Each structure stands twice: as structure tokens, then as C-alpha cells.
Amino acid sequence: MLSRRLLSQPAHEVAVAPSGRIAAIACSTRVLVWDISTNEDVALFEVPTEVTSVALSPDGRTVASATLAGIVSLWDVTTGRKRFAVKAHTRTESDEYSKVTDVEFSPDGATLASACWDGIASLWDVADGRLLRRIEGNGGEINDLAFSPDGKTIALGTRYRSVSIREVATGNEVLRIRNHPGIIEHVAFSTAGRTIASVVGGAEGAVFLWDVRSGERLAKYSYRGQRAVAFAPNGQLLAAAGQTSRIRLLAMPGQPEPPAATGHASSVEQLFFSSDSKHVVSLSCDGTVFAWDIGTAQPTWELGGPDFSCATMANSPVENILAVAEFGGSLALWTLPQGRVRLRFPEGKAAISAVAFDPSGRVLACGLYDGAVHLLDTATGRARAVFEGLQREAVFVAFSADGRTLLALGEGGAVLCWDVRSRKIARAWTISDAFRVHGASVSRDSKLLAVVADHVADAPPCNSYDCIVYDFDTGEVVLALDEVFSNRVAFSPNNKMIAVGDSDGTVRLMEVATGKPLAQRAGHARAVECLAFSPNGKLLASGGDDTTVLVWNVGCLCGASSERETGPQDRASSTGP
Numbered sequence: 001m002l003s004r005r006l007l008s009q010p011a012h013e014v015a016v017a018p019s020g021r022i023a024a025i026a027c028s029t030r031v032l033v034w035d036i037s038t039n040e041d042v043a044l045f046e047v048p049t050e051v052t053s054v055a056l057s058p059d060g061r062t063v064a065s066a067t068l069a070g071i072v073s074l075w076d077v078t079t080g081r082k083r084f085a086v087k088a089h090t091r092t093e094s095d096e097y098s099k100v101t102d103v104e105f106s107p108d109g110a111t112l113a114s115a116c117w118d119g120i121a122s123l124w125d126v127a128d129g130r131l132l133r134r135i136e137g138n139g140g141e142i143n144d145l146a147f148s149p150d151g152k153t154i155a156l157g158t159r160y161r162s163v164s165i166r167e168v169a170t171g172n173e174v175l176r177i178r179n180h181p182g183i184i185e186h187v188a189f190s191t192a193g194r195t196i197a198s199v200v201g202g203a204e205g206a207v208f209l210w211d212v213r214s215g216e217r218l219a220k221y222s223y224r225g226q227r228a229v230a231f232a233p234n235g236q237l238l239a240a241a242g243q244t245s246r247i248r249l250l251a252m253p254g255q256p257e258p259p260a261a262t263g264h265a266s267s268v269e270q271l272f273f274s275s276d277s278k279h280v281v282s283l284s285c286d287g288t289v290f291a292w293d294i295g296t297a298q299p300t301w302e303l304g305g306p307d308f309s310c311a312t313m314a315n316s317p318v319e320n321i322l323a324v325a326e327f328g329g330s331l332a333l334w335t336l337p338q339g340r341v342r343l344r345f346p347e348g349k350a351a352i353s354a355v356a357f358d359p360s361g362r363v364l365a366c367g368l369y370d371g372a373v374h375l376l377d378t379a380t381g382r383a384r385a386v387f388e389g390l391q392r393e394a395v396f397v398a399f400s401a402d403g404r405t406l407l408a409l410g411e412g413g414a415v416l417c418w419d420v421r422s423r424k425i426a427r428a429w430t431i432s433d434a435f436r437v438h439g440a441s442v443s444r445d446s447k448l449l450a451v452v453a454d455h456v457a458d459a460p461p462c463n464s465y466d467c468i469v470y471d472f473d474t475g476e477v478v479l480a481l482d483e484v485f486s487n488r489v490a491f492s493p494n495n496k497m498i499a500v501g502d503s504d505g506t507v508r509l510m511e512v513a514t515g516k517p518l519a520q521r522a523g524h525a526r527a528v529e530c531l532a533f534s535p536n537g538k539l540l541a542s543g544g545d546d547t548t549v550l551v552w553n554v555g556c557l558c559g560a561s562s563e564r565e566t567g568p569q570d571r572a573s574s575t576g577p
Helices: none
Strands: 013-016 022-027 030-035 040-046 051-056 062-067 071-076 082-087 100-105 111-116 120-125 131-136 142-147 153-158 163-167 173-177 184-189 195-200 206-211 217-222 226-231 237-242 246-251 268-273 279-284 289-293 298-303 310-315 321-326 331-335 341-345 352-357 363-368 373-377 383-387 394-399 405-410 414-419 425-430 436-442 448-454 465-471 477-482 486-491 497-502 506-511 517-522 528-533 539-544 549-553
Touching: 013 051, 022 051, 030 051, 030 062, 040 062, 040 071, 062 100, 071 100, 071 111, 111 142, 120 142, 120 153, 142 184, 153 184, 163 195, 237 268, 237 539, 237 549, 246 279, 246 549, 279 310, 289 321, 310 352, 321 352, 352 394, 363 394, 363 405, 373 405, 394 436, 405 448, 436 486, 448 486, 486 528, 497 528, 497 539, 506 528, 506 539
Parallel strands: 051 100, 100 142, 226 268, 226 528
Antiparallel strands: 013 022, 022 030, 030 040, 051 062, 062 071, 071 082, 100 111, 111 120, 120 131, 142 153, 153 163, 163 173, 184 195, 195 206, 206 217, 226 237, 237 246, 268 279, 279 289, 289 298, 310 321, 321 331, 331 341, 352 363, 363 373, 373 383, 394 405, 405 414, 414 425, 436 448, 448 465, 465 477, 486 497, 497 506, 506 517, 528 539, 539 549
């Protein structure tokens, strides 16, 4: 895995060329051009004042930078020379309204657009720096702009709550979209150009989808920082939830949009769909559990109150059954959607920290805070076996695809695999005693285990890894992701790719067999908090701490030529909304 530490200062703007190989990164008064495929610096440009925006030409050979002082510059990536610099916006350097907020290349790379707080968008000839046209925003300071895919129109997002779509050739306005609830931070066209997304920041934070021809609002997504996303088994819905008590159900193209569900008193941490895709179950950090009817967004049942607090839960792979473990140590199986207790297990001596069903749904593994793992019969509630060996809390338990092997991961980094029939330890290894394990993920065929842990300096043998992928059967390291700074990973359904969400908002895809980077896209403004592949593996959802949920087309991320349909996934361009 390739990663990059930047110039001893935090990066505040990133642009990635359409090829996915070259990135331009703004860091205070410097612009670094980095070859993602080789992990090498290509060029470094010094800028007199703070850089506010960067852009890469479609061919990756030219970088545009903009500054607080209103200067727009073009740089040649190959030679490292400045091609030209212009005072894009005419007010004095001391005037805050001279700030250039965004620069973007047209799809053919021939024109550069710059937006400014003075309310003007300027179009420049990339060949010689000649001013082609100035466009008055007519709506106050311009925060963001975007070219349509055909390059014929440009969208301007303003602080005065409107989006203006203009003809590039004439500057004439063809559509104005008003009545946003707050300042517009970002605008983006869908790949097909038929839909435009606008992002409102602040307390009113929301994502809007609009029809480009009619200006009709197609959808509104209201979010705060995301903590959980999940696709329905039928692939037609995406559930997202986070810091608010609201659960948003997003429809895939061609499906009706269901209503949002609200009921928890605190943020939502986990989401599960029932096997028939008709219900979604949510766990809040306040310990309450709700089951929601997707059609009505009304709870069919809930668990909560002063005597109840859920610690963890898991859903059965074959039935609409939910295993719910409480902090007090009790455990019960609940049926969906009725919400009836199917079976209540005797209260254990130690609190349960992790649960998992075997592939048949007949056995439930419970990892305890004291390190033991208990197997329970889901039909009778009887204890089948107790597996010991972990010295610290079992943070993760899982069965192999055939149900013959049980794996448990301890908080301190110990990994144990038992033969379920003989109850003997088949394999054991330790990631590192100096790592604090946050969690893990197992591939769908149970051949791979990804472990996510906090990095501690100089901790052998994996002192520079934050995510390690192991062979489930042998314990051998298959893939080590160097300095990922991530606590979120997900395997694709075909087990060939792994997705990583970084703390800088970047989403990455790697080939598991070779570790080859397949895609890297900057989409979120802050850390990625959750990831989920659709059942067919064609879509990847990422939820960020920046109030957004992005749905990515995996084929487009990896450079496939297939055209995407219009819909929520179109919002995830290389930069995202």
C-alpha cells in the first residue's frame, strides 16, 4: 500500500488526475505533485501566499493553483516551471474578497475556471493565460464551481444559497436553483450530466440532487458525521446513520426513496438488514436497539429502558434472527419483524464483547471480556463448548465458511483458531503486543482476515502497519498496508479487493493478492468512519465524519470504461460532493 506524509504540515486540498496516477496536494504555501503508482514526488511548487485550491488537467501534465491573494498560476508538471500567473480577481491583496475559492479545468483541458469571493467566475485559456470571459455570479461570493461533463455549461455555488448554471460560450444563465437552507459549499455534476448535486454546510448540512433541465429537486439527504452504512441484501437500498438519531435509507437508481427513520436518543453505531431486506435494525451508543419497517420507517419493536443496554449484536445468515448481547452479560435471540424473544440464554459470568453466527445459523459464538469464547446452540440455548486461550478481551469472533474453524482476536493482538469438533487450537499467532486492536473483518469465503490496529512506533514485527491481511487457514501475512492511518476496511464480495477508508477522507482500493493499488480517491473532507460493498460488489459506500455519505462505482474507480447510470452513486466523483 502506498501512502504519503506531507511536508511536515497538514494538507488542506487534494486533486487527483482522472487516470488516478497523479495527485496534487496543497499544503500551506506549497503544492506537491505526487505519483501515486510509484510513491514518488514529481514536483514541488512554492507559492507566495497560502494556497486555497488546486486542480490537475485531465492529462495530468498541468497543475493550477489559487491563493488567498487572488493569484491563479499554472505549472508544468514535467519541467517544474511556472507557465503563467495572473491576478485573477482585481481587488487588493488586503481585501478578503480577493480570495480564490476554487479552480477547475474543463473536461478537454483547454479552459481553466476560477471562482472568487468577489462574486465573479473567470475563464482562462490554458495555452497562453488569456482571459476568455468573466461571469458575474449574481448571488454573492462564489464558493465552488464545476464543469458539466460535456464542458458546455458551468455551475456556480454561492454563499447566498443559490446555484447558477451558465453557458461557457456566452456566460448566459440557463438555470438558477434557489431556496437552499444555507451556504453552498460544493457543487458537482453526475457523470451523465443530467443531475447536479449541491452541498450545504453548517448546521443545515444537507446534500441535494437536482434535475439539470427542469431544476426540480430529486432528493435531499440530511446528514451529520456518519458511523455506519449497510447495503440491503437485494442491493436496492443503502442505510446510513451517524451522530444524529436519524437513519437515512437511500434508494438505488430506479427505486422509490423510502422515508427516513428517527427514534434513537443518541448516535447510531451499527446497522443490519434482515435477510428479506424488509427491515433494518439499528444499535445506538445509548444501548438501545430498534427494528424498522422500511416501507413506513416506523419501528416494529425496540429494546431500551433503564434496565437494558445493548453491547453488541449480530444477525443470522439464514433467518431473520438477531442475537443481542447486553452489557450486563445476558443474551437473547429476537425474531424479525415481530420482535419476540425466540430464546433467552442463561446469564453468563462475564460480559459479552463479540458475537457471531456459524454459516448454518445453528451455533452462536460469544466472545467474552475475560477472553473465553462460548459456543451456544441457537435451538435449545445449551452450551456446546468453551474455548480458552486468549488472555485479554475477545474483540472479534468469526467462523470459517465451512463452520469447522472458529477464530477469535484478542484486544492485545493474539489470534487463535480452534477446530470446532476437536476443540483443539489449530493455529495461533500474535500480531504484536504493542498494537491496540480496534476490530477485524473476514472475507466472504472466510479465507482472509483483516486486522485493524493502532500503530505504536518501533513495535516489531509490524511496526509500520495499521492494517494487516492474513490467510485465515495458515496465519501467514497476505497483505500489509503501510501507514494507512485507518480504522475502517472492507472486503469485496469476490474477495479480490479490499477497501480502506483513511483519516484524511481518502478511499482506497487494493488488490489483495498483490497489494497493487487499484484506486485512490479523495472524497470526504474528514475521516472515513464506515465502508460497505453492495452485494454484487459493483458499488462501495463510504460514510465520513464530514456529514456526507458517498456511493462509488467500483468499476469507474478502477478505471473501467462502463458508463454509470444517473443516481446517488454519481455524486462520488474523484473529489466527491
